[in-house]
Amino acid sequence: MSGELFSRRLPGIDFGPLLRQSREADARTVAAILARGRARDLTEFAALLSPAADERLEDLCRLSQAVTRRHFGKTIRMFAPLYLSNECVNICKYCGFSRHNAIPRITLPVERVVEETRLLAERGFRSLLLVAGEHPKYVSNGYVEEVVRRVLPFMPSVALELGPLETQEYLPLVRAGCEALVVYQETYHEPTYKDLHTAGPKKHYHWRMDTPERAYQAGFRRLGIGALFGLYDWEYEALALAAHSLHLTRTCWKAQITLSLPRMRPAAGEFQPRYVLPDRAMVRLLCALRLLLPHAGLVLSTREPPAFRDGLFTLGITHASAGSSTEPGGYTSFDPEAWKPTRAQEGEQFHIADERPPEVVAAAIRRLGYEPVWKDFDQSLVLSEN
Amino acid sequence: MSESIPNEPLRIADRTFSSRLLVGTGKFSSNERMREALRASGTGLVTVALKRADLSGKADPFANILEFLESDRYLILPNTAGAMDAEEAVRIARLAVAAGLPNWVKLEIHPDPNYLLPDPIETLRATEILVREGFTVLPYINADPVLARRLQDVGAATVMPLGSPIGSNRGLETRAQIEIIIEQATVPVVVDAGLGAPSHAAAAMEIGADAVLVNTAIAIADDPSIMARAFALAVQAGRAAYEIGPAESSATARPTSPLTTFLDA
Numbered sequence: 001m002s003g004e005l006f007s008r009r010l011p012g013i014d015f016g017p018l019l020r021q022s023r024e025a026d027a028r029t030v031a032a033i034l035a036r037g038r039a040r041d042l043t044e045f046a047a048l049l050s051p052a053a054d055e056r057l058e059d060l061c062r063l064s065q066a067v068t069r070r071h072f073g074k075t076i077r078m079f080a081p082l083y084l085s086n087e088c089v090n091i092c093k094y095c096g097f098s099r100h101n102a103i104p105r106i107t108l109p110v111e112r113v114v115e116e117t118r119l120l121a122e123r124g125f126r127s128l129l130l131v132a133g134e135h136p137k138y139v140s141n142g143y144v145e146e147v148v149r150r151v152l153p154f155m156p157s158v159a160l161e162l163g164p165l166e167t168q169e170y171l172p173l174v175r176a177g178c179e180a181l182v183v184y185q186e187t188y189h190e191p192t193y194k195d196l197h198t199a200g201p202k203k204h205y206h207w208r209m210d211t212p213e214r215a216y217q218a219g220f221r222r223l224g225i226g227a228l229f230g231l232y233d234w235e236y237e238a239l240a241l242a243a244h245s246l247h248l249t250r251t252c253w254k255a256q257i258t259l260s261l262p263r264m265r266p267a268a269g270e271f272q273p274r275y276v277l278p279d280r281a282m283v284r285l286l287c288a289l290r291l292l293l294p295h296a297g298l299v300l301s302t303r304e305p306p307a308f309r310d311g312l313f314t315l316g317i318t319h320a321s322a323g324s325s326t327e328p329g330g331y332t333s334f335d336p337e338a339w340k341p342t343r344a345q346e347g348e349q350f351h352i353a354d355e356r357p358p359e360v361v362a363a364a365i366r367r368l369g370y371e372p373v374w375k376d377f378d379q380s381l382v383l384s385e386n
Numbered sequence: 387m388s389e390s391i392p393n394e395p396l397r398i399a400d401r402t403f404s405s406r407l408l409v410g411t412g413k414f415s416s417n418e419r420m421r422e423a424l425r426a427s428g429t430g431l432v433t434v435a436l437k438r439a440d441l442s443g444k445a446d447p448f449a450n451i452l453e454f455l456e457s458d459r460y461l462i463l464p465n466t467a468g469a470m471d472a473e474e475a476v477r478i479a480r481l482a483v484a485a486g487l488p489n490w491v492k493l494e495i496h497p498d499p500n501y502l503l504p505d506p507i508e509t510l511r512a513t514e515i516l517v518r519e520g521f522t523v524l525p526y527i528n529a530d531p532v533l534a535r536r537l538q539d540v541g542a543a544t545v546m547p548l549g550s551p552i553g554s555n556r557g558l559e560t561r562a563q564i565e566i567i568i569e570q571a572t573v574p575v576v577v578d579a580g581l582g583a584p585s586h587a588a589a590a591m592e593i594g595a596d597a598v599l600v601n602t603a604i605a606i607a608d609d610p611s612i613m614a615r616a617f618a619l620a621v622q623a624g625r626a627a628y629e630i631g632p633a634e635s636s637a638t639a640r641p642t643s644p645l646t647t648f649l650d651a
Binding site for chain 2: 295
């Protein structure tokens with residue numbers, strides 16, 4: 001890694017003119033960027049978020065689709081999240097796992113994780129995202145490492161979305177065979193961040209922000225970042241996320257950067273999203289990211305409803321989840337035929353919007369003229385003999 | 387319409403191929419369309435990323451790309467895409483042989499996941515190791531004539547310089563370097579990556595490339611089979627022109643008064 005950490009660079013970015021550009025760019029500016037087919041910097045990226053760009057949305061989508069096809073082909077990489085635990089020491093006002101929410105708490109025993117992973121593998125998944133709340137009890141005792149070792153023989157790609165750790169703590173997880181690390185900043189707006197994260201280690205804004213760099217030093221090959229849209233002004237979040245991606249692309253050059261644009265969903269707790277990222281703006285954002293970062297992975301989760309997902313799949317998305325449960329142990333309670341919950345999922349982080357089973361999503365992707373790719377990584381790349 | 391123009395066959399290591407078009411298998415909209423396009427291309431050598439295949443021998447229905455490759459029509463050339471250094475490339479190449487694939491390997495080592503540009507140092511190291519282990523090694527390289535010679539020296543079966551970055555469709559942007567590689571080559575030169583149109587492939591063949599490898603331009607075409615055929619014809623045409631030698635084009639206008647008449651006096 002080279003250069004300074006993103007948390008130190010972010011304060012140096014002058015958001016005023018960028019935000020103005022994202023709201024007031026004129027048609028000529030947008031037309032010039034579209035003619036080049038590439039956003040060269042944050043200012044041009046900002047212009048593609050603007051109402052003037054909305055007037056050219058069809059052209060923007062065509063360009064984004066063409067650029068994505070050149071680099072990723074007509075393919076979508078499929079993955080499934082698997083929630084290991086909803087135990088969490090943080091208080092985050094918007095999150096279903098927040099410490100004060102009265103939901104049933106569980107950390108899955110390793111055997112149960114293996115069982116859940118087998119169900120996902122039978123469904124086709126060869127790429128897994130292990131998700132957990134933030135709790136010291138399963139960080140230090142080798143639990144995650146054990147899980148990874150047990151599932152790798154039948155799950156070639158394993159990514160992690162856990163509470164931020166030190167580089168030293170990531171090393172054994174990389175050695176165990178993990179490919180990727182995902183950590184969302186949630187909101188890049190520091191005052192909002194401090195207001196929403198009132199207790200627990202997550203309240204440390206800078207520590208969280210610099211997690212991808214620590215993960216890179218430990219050897220992860222893919223770094224996932226994202227903002228949770230609904231916590232603050234979407235244009236601000238979009239600009240900061242884009243700046244973060246550009247930074248990581250330059251400093252962590254051996255890692256693929258993937259971006260997620262989750263929008264808030266109903267969850268346990270009282271929190272109501274105060275800001276909205278409208279559908280059309282989300283499409284502009286997706287395409288603008290593609291024209292700024294032609295090689296970045298763009299991830300689409302089941303937070304979005306089926307028709308909207310099907311619309312986005314061919315516009316720039318590279319990775320998609322399907323048939324997800326956001327509750328630890330959720331998959332073993334699914335009806336194996338219909339792949340639907342057989343009981344209320346009280347311990348879930350949020351409720352998904354696209355409830356179609358994986359094979360139905362895959363069929364929809366095929367109908368769009370794209371190949372759902374289940375396996376795109378082999379453990380022999382990361383693991384020396386056995 | 388004539389179906390094809392006969393070209394001299396292509397020899398790589400101990401094998402002979404009638405087609406000088408190599409095709410890649412990534413980025414297709416379905417395995418079925420890929421299979422059709424490979425047939426239409428008439429290719430004899432098809433490369434596949436091992437990371438997408440099932441190497442466990444369990445016939446995984448969700449990683450079954452190999453089942454769509456017809457080994458009676460063409461030789462399957464496993465590639466090491468995804469490998470970031472020599473160790474990873476060597477490991478996955480060994481695994482491919484253990485899984486019953488040919489001991490030919492297209493070496494792709496790109497630590498940068500964005501432009502997928504090949505690492506010259508790791509590529510040379512991996513070539514040395516794999517050649518020693520009996521592999522037929524076809525390394526993907528930047529268009530670097532010195533590296534090409536170093537790879538020849540350690541036993542690479544071909545060199546595969548890029549025309550422009552993978553997926554860029556920008557054609558023969560490294561033409562001047564590739565011309566030097568061709569001039570100095572003792573093994574076949576296969577121009578790989580960046581060829582976005584049949585005319586790019588024809589141009590590579592006209593300057594004396596032994597073959598080209600095309601993937602993106604075929605895979606993402608609206609009709610991959612027709613595009614595959616178009617590339618096949620362009621390769622044949624370019625090669626035929628190279629074999630007979632194109633008509634000379636005059637670099638300078640002929641002066642009205644000859645400059646050498648004094649020699650006749």
